[in-house]
Amino acid sequence: MFWINLILAVPVVAFSGMFAMVLGYTLPDLPWVPWVAPVIGTVMYFWGGWPFLTGAVSELRSRKPGMMLLIGLAITVAFFASWGASLGLLHHELEFWWELALLIVIMLLGHWIEMRSLAQTTSALDSLAALLPDEAERVTSAGVETVSPSDLRVGDVVVVRPGGSVPADGRIVDGGADMDESMVTGESRPVTRAVGDQVTAGTVATDSGLRVQVTATGDDTTLAGIRRLVADAQSSTSRAQRLADRAAGWLFWFALGAAAVTAVVWSAIGMPDEAVIRTITVLVIACPHALGLAIPLVVSIATERAARGGVLVKDRLALESMRTIGAVLFDKTGTLTKGEPTVVDIAAVADLDAHQILALAASAEADSEHPLARAIVRAAQERGLSIAPATGFQSSPAVGVTATVSGAVIRVGGPRLLEEVGGADVVESGAWREQGSIVLHVVRDGQVIGGLALADEIRPESREAVDALHRLGVEVVMITGDAEPVARSVAAALGIDRVFAGVRPEDKAAKVAALQAEGLKVAMVGDGVNDAPALARADVGIAIGAGTDVAIGSAGVILASSDPRSVLSVIELSRASYRKMTQNLWWAAGYNLISVPLAAGVLAPIGFVLPMSVGAILMSLSTVVVALNAQLLRRLDLTPEASVRAVLDR
Incomplete structure (x- = not known):
């Protein structure tokens, strides 16, 4: 519709008598020339203006004047005034065909830009689906068969x-x-x-x-969840958008009031023709289509940029609130830490070194499926150690494992193993336990030869995230069900301000409420599994790891990655989009607040009255400025690395 109306607008503007007068050129003296603008302009009014006219009728019926009613009023006044001038019933200055054409085209352009932005977001999400292979190779008892992914x-x-x-x-x-x-x-x-x-x-x-x-498969996959999240975000209404709708309603009454005062004043001073011209001019240039774009376009682009950066905005209100957050409450396990045990220290006695101890333990644990066993084997593999084949593997619950490695009986286990063999705690595991580590002893042929300390490994990105939040003046709090020593150890390593340890899942929401009672706006960051009540209770719930039903149901923002630095991406996006919303609102509303009194003739006593042509140009310019200002959000880099770097480099 926009492109066709743009083409139609060319002859309307070119053959408009007032436009020719403004630019100083002469129209051909042919009988059909005066009717080009009225005929095509009428087509544009009824076709290009139809969405705005129907919207205006809807607002009238609901008795909620707003954006569409003001737009419909402006183009309707311009349409009838132009026909009056073309038929010689009104002053020739009221021939507004070119303004009407530009008004409709500019408004359609704004809506096209918004729809194009939404389409780009949808296209970006559709491209995810396009990355799925056309065929899948399924393993069967007869070999491998090629099937469609939808058949899996x-x-x-x-x-x-x-x-x-x-x-x-x-x-x-x-x-x-x-x-x-x-x-x-x-x-x-x-x-x-x-x-x-x-x-x-x-x-x-x-x-x-x-x-x-x-x-x-299908709708249960992560990609399908991402698509639903972004679709929900695009259809949700933000606080700022509601403010823009209310502002349009105020401007409607402002325009009507200004038009009434204009008509009365100019008529009272004995200038009825000027009263008609000024009143119609006020109603035409009061059109707030720039205001209509001020919020939706910013939110649409912000949502798209967030999705490309792995930040999935489910609730626009959550995104708006993120800029004022005073405290971020992190769940420890799976958020600040990796949520899986890792070998963090090795002690060796006798004539062995740490690598030999780890290699023997990994050889004995190789056949075990226990998470601690897998952590030991993984640690040996990461260090490039040779894992010898073991025989006679046995596992004893709460004690440990036993296997024969290179002719020696190797046992790996905790305190009960130490009691069973009657050995001394030669690796001084007390210090490890104070740090919250799990201690496993390694025994060879009945003799303790070393020990391993395993702990939930801190994500390397967590320290950067905490430092960047501190730079922004945000308090960082950690909550965990782990014991106090474990929690304190992690908090000390990361520089966290406050710790809630030994907290059961059902009590996490109470801790969020306690922080809120201190006057803090709280963002809760968790894995979305056992943190649902706290995520829902927080001012902003942020779930790490997309695709889980609990995360989708309880959080306003979903981080597709497990990188805690993405929280900074949410804050940066919230602040940047709020700045753009504010700038656009002031520009769009400010244009109306200034231009309407000037068009009404408030400065007429000193010899200045805003010409209709200048008002129309300024009106179009305000829309272009709002659209271009919103597009600047596309320059925002929302990768976790870039967001943290932007904060730390300030």
């Missing part, structure tokens, strides 16, 4: 070849690869995934092949 079912095992895309959410059951997850998390660097790790539909195995067992 939970439990199927699929082959993902090097350079191929994962056809559905799943868990790696064979192989390992560096996965390109940028389309979901915004993280530009490939992430190493191995057996047991979850992979998301659409991510790419960059360097080697995998076998993946499907855990979710």
Whole structure:
């Protein structure tokens, strides 16, 4: 509609008598020339202006005057005034065909820009679906068969070849690869995934092949969840948008009042013709289409930029509130830490070194599926140690494992193992326990030869996130169900201001309320599994890890990645979009507040009256300024690294 009306506007403007007078050119002296602008202008009024006219009628019926009513009033007044001038019934200065054409085109342009921005967001999300492979290779008893991804079912095992895309959410059951997850998390660097790790539909195995067992298909996948989140965000109404709608309603009454005063004053001083001209001019240039774009366009672009950066805005009010947050409450496990045990220290006695102790422990634990065993094996593999084959593997609950490695009986276990062998705590594990570490002893042929300290590893990004939040003047609080020593150890390592330890999941919401009672606006960051009440209670709930039903239901913002620095991305986006909203509101409303009195003739006593042509140009310019100002948000880099760097470099 916009492009066709733009084409129609060219002859309307070119053959408008007032436009020719303004620019100083002469129209051809032909009988059909005076009717070009009225005829085509009428088509534009009824066709191009139809969305605004129907919107105006709807607002009248609901008795809630606003944006559409003001726009409909402006184009209707311009239409009838122009016809009156063309037929010789009104003064020739009221021939507004060119202003009417430009008014409709500019308003349609603004709506087209907004729709285009929404379409780009949808297109960006559609491109995620486009990354899914057209075919999937499903493993069957007869071999491998090629099927459509839509035919996959939970439990199927699929082959993902090097350079191929994962056809559905799943868990790696064979192989390992560096996965390109940028389309979901915004993280530009490939992430190493191995057996047991979850992979998301659409991510790419960059360097080697995998076998993946499907855990979710269709609408249950992460990508489908992302699409729903962004769609919800685009359809939600923000506080600022409601303010813009109210402002349009105020401007409607302001324009009507100004027009009435204008008509009365100019008529009272004996200038009825000027009264008509000034009154119509006031009603035409009071059109607030720039105000109509001020908020929706900013929010639309902000939502799109957020989605591209791995920040999924479910609730626009949450995004607006994020700029005023006074405290960020982080859940520890899975948020500030990786949520899985990692070998953090090794002690060796006798004639062995730390690497030998770890290699022996990994050899004994290689056949175990226990999380601590997997952590020990992973630590040995990361250090490039040789894991010797073991025989006679046995596992004793609450004690540990036993296996024969290179002819020696190796046992790995906790305090009960130490009691069972009657050995001394030669590795001085007390210090480890004070730090919240899990202590495992390594025994060879009945003799304690070393120990391992395992703990939930702190994410390397967490320190940067905490430092950046402090730079913004935000208090950082940690909440965890872990014991006090564990919590204090993590808090000390990260420089966290306050710690709530030993908190049960059902009590986390009470801690959020306690912070709010201190006058703080609180953002709660959790994994969305057992933090749902706290996420819902907080002023802004931020769930790390997209795709879970609990996260979607309880949080206003979802972080597609597990990087706590993404919280800074949300704050930066909130502040940047608020600045743009404020700037656009002041510009759009300010134009009306200044131009309407000038058009009414408030400065007529000193010889200045705003010409209709200048008012129309300024009106169009205000819309262009608002649209261009909103587009500047596209320059915002919302990757976690960039957001933290932007804060720390200030």
